[in-house]
Amino acid sequence: MKNQYRLPDMRNLGVILRILILVNLLLALAAFSSSTSTSDFFLQLMRISALAQPTLLLGLLMLYSAESALQKRSFVAHLMTSFTIVMVSSCAVHQLFAASGIFSDLPSLGRVLLSSASIFTICVYYFQLLHRAHSPAVMEARLQALQARIRPHFLFNSINAVLSLIRSQPKQAENALQDMADLFRVLMADNRELVPLAQEIGLSRQYLALEKLRLNERLNVHWQVDNMPPDALIPPLILQPLIENAVYHGVEPLAEGGTISIQIYTQANEIHLILKNPNHAQTQLHQGNKMALNNIKERLALHFDLEASLTSTQNQAEYIVHIRLPHQRNRRSV
Amino acid sequence: MMLKVLIADDETPARSRLKDLLTDIGNIEVCGEASNGIEVITLAEKLKPDVLLLDIRMPKMDGIEAARHLQTLAQPPAVIFTTAYDTHALAAFEMSAVDYLLKPIRLERLQVALHKAGKLLPTQLSEINKLSAKRTHLSISERGRISLVPVAEIIYLRAELKYVTVRTAQHEYLIEASLTQLEQEFGNTFIRLHRNCLVAVAYISGYEKRSIAGHQEKQWVALLKDVPDTVIISRRQQHLIRHTP
Numbered sequence: 365m366k367n368q369y370r371l372p373d374m375r376n377l378g379v380i381l382r383i384l385i386l387v388n389l390l391l392a393l394a395a396f397s398s399s400t401s402t403s404d405f406f407l408q409l410m411r412i413s414a415l416a417q418p419t420l421l422l423g424l425l426m427l428y429s430a431e432s433a434l435q436k437r438s439f440v441a442h443l444m445t446s447f448t449i450v451m452v453s454s455c456a457v458h459q460l461f462a463a464s465g466i467f468s469d470l471p472s473l474g475r476v477l478l479s480s481a482s483i484f485t486i487c488v489y490y491f492q493l494l495h496r497a498h499s500p501a502v503m504e505a506r507l508q509a510l511q512a513r514i515r516p517h518f519l520f521n522s523i524n525a526v527l528s529l530i531r532s533q534p535k536q537a538e539n540a541l542q543d544m545a546d547l548f549r550v551l552m553a554d555n556r557e558l559v560p561l562a563q564e565i566g567l568s569r570q571y572l573a574l575e576k577l578r579l580n581e582r583l584n585v586h587w588q589v590d591n592m593p594p595d596a597l598i599p600p601l602i603l604q605p606l607i608e609n610a611v612y613h614g615v616e617p618l619a620e621g622g623t624i625s626i627q628i629y630t631q632a633n634e635i636h637l638i639l640k641n642p643n644h645a646q647t648q649l650h651q652g653n654k655m656a657l658n659n660i661k662e663r664l665a666l667h668f669d670l671e672a673s674l675t676s677t678q679n680q681a682e683y684i685v686h687i688r689l690p691h692q693r694n695r696r697s698v
Numbered sequence: 699m700m701l702k703v704l705i706a707d708d709e710t711p712a713r714s715r716l717k718d719l720l721t722d723i724g725n726i727e728v729c730g731e732a733s734n735g736i737e738v739i740t741l742a743e744k745l746k747p748d749v750l751l752l753d754i755r756m757p758k759m760d761g762i763e764a765a766r767h768l769q770t771l772a773q774p775p776a777v778i779f780t781t782a783y784d785t786h787a788l789a790a791f792e793m794s795a796v797d798y799l800l801k802p803i804r805l806e807r808l809q810v811a812l813h814k815a816g817k818l819l820p821t822q823l824s825e826i827n828k829l830s831a832k833r834t835h836l837s838i839s840e841r842g843r844i845s846l847v848p849v850a851e852i853i854y855l856r857a858e859l860k861y862v863t864v865r866t867a868q869h870e871y872l873i874e875a876s877l878t879q880l881e882q883e884f885g886n887t888f889i890r891l892h893r894n895c896l897v898a899v900a901y902i903s904g905y906e907k908r909s910i911a912g913h914q915e916k917q918w919v920a921l922l923k924d925v926p927d928t929v930i931i932s933r934r935q936q937h938l939i940r941h942t943p
Contacts, residue, residue, distance in 0.1 A: 517755075520782035521709065524802040528715035578709045619708070619734050619757035 369439045371446060372491045374431040378669030380424060382494075383487055390483055391416050415461065415470075419480065423453040447484060454480040504556060514551055515608060518575075525578045540577055543570040555600040558667065558692070561628070561635070562594035568604045568626075575611050582621025583611065592628040596635055597692045599663050605656045606639050606685055613653055614641030614683060630691055637687040643678050657685070664689060700725055701812065704747035704775065706732040706764070708756045712801065716751060716780075719805050723812070735759025736835075739767055739844055742775055749815050750775040751799075754784055762787065763830040767846065769823060770839035776815035787829055794825035832883055836864060838871045847871060849887065853901045853922055854929060855880055857894040867924040891920055892932045905931070905939050 372379040391412050399405035426449045427434075434442050458476050461467055522544060529537035550567055576583050607624065615622045622642035629636055657676060664672040664687070672689035703726055707713045713731050720726045729745045732738040734756045742750060750768070752761040761779060768774050779798040781787060791798045796818065797811050818826070835846040847864055856863045857877040864871040881888065881896055888896040897920055904921045910930060918936055919928040931939065 516783040520801055521712070524715060524782065525709065525711040527802050528711035528718070531718060532714070578711060580710055616708075616755070617757050 369492065370495055371434075371439070371442050371488070372495070373435070374424070374427045376669055377671050379491075380428075381670065382490075383424065384420070386487060386490060387416075387420055387483055390486065415457065415467070415476070419454050419457040419476075422457060423450050423480075426453055443488070446488075447481075450480055450484045451477060514547075514605075515612065517612070518608065521578055522574050525574075529577075536577075540574060543573050546570055547574070550600065553600075557600075558597035559600045560594060561592060561596045561598050564598060564600060564603050565589065565592075565594075565628075567601075568607050571604050571607060572611075579611070579615065579621065582618070583615050584621065584623040586623055586625040588625065588627040588629075591630065593630055593635070593691060595693060596630070597694075598635070598689060599667050602660055602664070602687065603637060603639075605660065606687075609653050609656050610639060610641035610683075614643070617644065618642060633691045635687075635689050635691050637685075637689075639685045640682045643681060643683040660687075700727040701749060702727050702729045702745070702747045703812075704728075704730050704732065704738070704741055704745060704750045706735075706738045706750065706756065706761065707753040707780065708733045709753075712753065712780075716803065716808075719803065719808050722805060723809055726812075735761060735764035736846065738764045739837075739846065742768055743771065743842075743844055746773065747775045749812060750777050752777055752779050754779055754781040754787055759834050760830065762826055763833050763835070765818065766823070766827060766830055766833070767835065767837040767844055769818065770837055770844055772842050774817060776817055778811050778815055790825050790829055794822045796822050796826065836871075836873060836875075838864070838873055845871070849884060852888075853898055853925055854927075855888065855896040856929075865925065865927065889935075889938060891929050891935050891938065895929050897922070897929050 374380070392409060395409035395412050396405055399408045427446060430445065430449060434445055437445070454476055455473065458470070458473050461470055522540070526537050526540045526544070529540065547567065547570055572583070572585055603626070607626070610624045615624065625638075625640045627636075627638040627640075657674065661674045664674060668689055672687070674685065674687050676683070676685045678684065703720060705713050705716050705720075705728060707716070713733075717728055720728055729747050730741045732741050736758050738750070738752065738756075738759075738761070741747075750765075752765060754761040756764075765777050765779075768777070777797070779787070779791065779796065780801055780803065781798065782801040788798065790796075797815055799807055799811055833849065835848050836852070838845045838847065847866060847869075851866045853865045853867065855877065856865070860874065861872045862875045862877060862880065864873055877890075877894065877896060881890060884896075887900070888898050891897050901923045902920050903923045906919055906921055906928075907916045908919050908928070910917045910919070918931040918939065920931055921928060
């Protein structure tokens with residue numbers, strides 16, 4: 365069971381963004397309450413910002429660098445260290461400004477430290493509330509509910525295909541049943557933990573082998589995965605449901621068949637998954653497609669917040685899904 | 699007397715599974731195999747099967763629409779639908795007692811279905827028609843043969859007495875239908891430029907004012923791609939000109 369109290373991961377873009385917005389709102393509020401007119405408000409805001417923004421940025425930078433060391437500590441140690449870092453950065457910026465003498469009306473060090481401490485407390489409290497809203501129990505319930513569901517259409521058609529093989533090609537039927545067992549083991553497993561990318565690709569290949577059984581030469585798959593990190597951690601069942609959609613909506617309705625292309629690569633510490641399938645008239649209107657995409661979107665958000673995204677685009681010839689997620693090598697808690 | 703059965707499924711393994719089962723039952727001749735809805739119609743017309751085992755989800759034209767077109771044959775085959783999973787269609791089949799089999803198909807169930815298979819009744823047909831909300835083809839039956847006209851190739855539909863003229867780049871066909879029903883079915887593809895005429899939006903190349911025999915004033919007409927014909931735009935529909943390129 366995870367600890368009830370936890371400080372946020374300071375290396376997460378979403379967390380940093382939230383702090384920047386929250387602190388700036390507080391600064392604007394402070395400027396507003398001490399101003400007498402609109403023009404005075406902007407003057408006040410600029411005055412406060414000149415001192416506060418460098419402090420904020422320095423603090424964030426220091427917390428960001430210290431994060432990997434702090435994450436392993438207890439909540440209290442983590443909290444105390446973070447508080448100290450904020451105080452030190454406030455002090456440092458204040459001293460720097462005092463020494464340079466740019467400000468004629470620099471507030472006293474005591475006032476600055478008290479303001480920083482209050483803002484720090486408000487931020488910690490805000491993240492506690494957020495953490496409780498996303499508490500393990502709530503999160504796990506949501507992830508559980510979001511577990512990908514395979515299409516019954518696929519299950520029954522595959523069983524039918526295997527039945528047709530048993531008399532004439534028993535060996536192939538054996539292989540197909542083994543693939544199905546593996547696939548359903550994953551589908552029915554507890555899928556809340558991140559898994560290595562290579563595992564998801566293996567699963568997708570097994571799934572495609574089964575579809576190939578039914579669709580034969582109508583299904584062509586083009587893999588471009590030479591430049592992918594097999595050990596990167598991704599939420600399970602991110603790729604397989606997308607391929608299932610591509611087969612169902614993109615390839616099956618074509619009498620002459622079609623090609624699905626899957627491209628995975630890393631760039632600037634991010635993993636990109638790009639999946640393309642033939643596009644035609646009624647492809648994307650289906651409810652099932654929307655549901656699978658929303659499901660994956662939500663699971664990406666639960667795991668990576670703003671650091672991951674899923675976009676789908678289409679043109680005359682192709683329907684394209686693009687997933688972007690951080691390249692993560694070690695497990696970290698949700 | 700051997701029972702003549704036509705199998706229609708886009709998946710090869712599904713067809714071979716059905717053939718295995720039909721061989722097990724015995725006294726059955728599999729007279730042909732189709733892998734899409736259009737093939738079903740060509741083969742059914744040529745081979746005149748007694749029973750058609752018809753998969754619902756197929757490329758080019760689905761089984762539901764194929765069954766609908768087949769009814770214009772003088773001797774349509776008895777139809778047994780097959781599907782792996784289609785809650786929507788199954789509910790309708792249950793309601794109207796249309797024969798269907800769930801894949802994977804059991805030998806006993808297939809036997810029973812073949813035994814009682816009969817022609818689709820008018821009530822069952824109207825229920826099935828609801829399932830193919832928008833056909834991909836119109837069918838014209840001439841001397842026991844079915845000609846399929848892809849909806850995408852139709853330039854305009856013009857009502858004349860109790861018939862509707864279907865105009866494509868190459869041909870003109872007459873079908874028995876109501877323009878109002880066609881408008882409801884293909885509302886997005888065609889617009890009603892005149893009381894008696896539905897024109898495919900994709901085939902309109904421009905508009906012009908012309909003198910027309912039988913009209914005193916010059917009339918707005920729509921110019922069409924691929925054919926020299928023009929369609930008069932009735933006064934009430936002239937606002938449409940402004941909304942279409």
